[in-house]
Amino acid sequence: MFGDIMGMMGKLKETQQKIEETKKRLDTVLIDEQSNDGLLKATLTANRKVKSITIDDSLLEDKEQLEDYLILVMNKAIEKATNVNEAELAAVAKDGMPNIPGMDMFK
Known part of the structure; x- marks a missing residue:
């Protein structure tokens, strides 16, 4: 049993x-998004950090x-960045969860 616990901890x-x-x-x-008419564009990382914003002069x-x-x-x-972030992290977490009885909520 002790080995099982050590294995789970590892x-x-x-x-x-x-x-x-x-x-x-x-x-x-990188997640790219733009307005329907392309006058404003934004790029974020999947960790939701803004990398760039491009604004057409007409919007000024x-x-x-x-x-x-x-x-x-x-x-x-x-929203797109959050979806990518959550999907990636959930996949890693699900893959790495040890088989603990009663803890199948991650599967």
């Missing part, structure tokens, strides 16, 4: 390391329109 530690490696890798995964003339564009595009980009 597996959990290995899984934690894989999760940390995945988080670092997600800093290099209307502050309210620019704000609306920013809200819409950034929300869509954040």
Whole structure:
């Protein structure tokens, strides 16, 4: 039984390391989003850090329109990045979970 516990602890530690490696890798995964007309573009990492925003000059003339564009595009980009982030981390966590009776909620 003690060996089983040590094996589970080792597996959990290995899984934690894989999760940390995945988080670092997600800093290099880029998510691009743009407005329907292409006047505003944003790039985020899968860890939801903004890398770039490109604004067409025509949007600079209307502050309210620019704000609306920013809200819409950034929300869509954040949602996509969150989906990628959660899927990647869940896959690593699920793969690395030891078989503990009663803890099958991750499978």
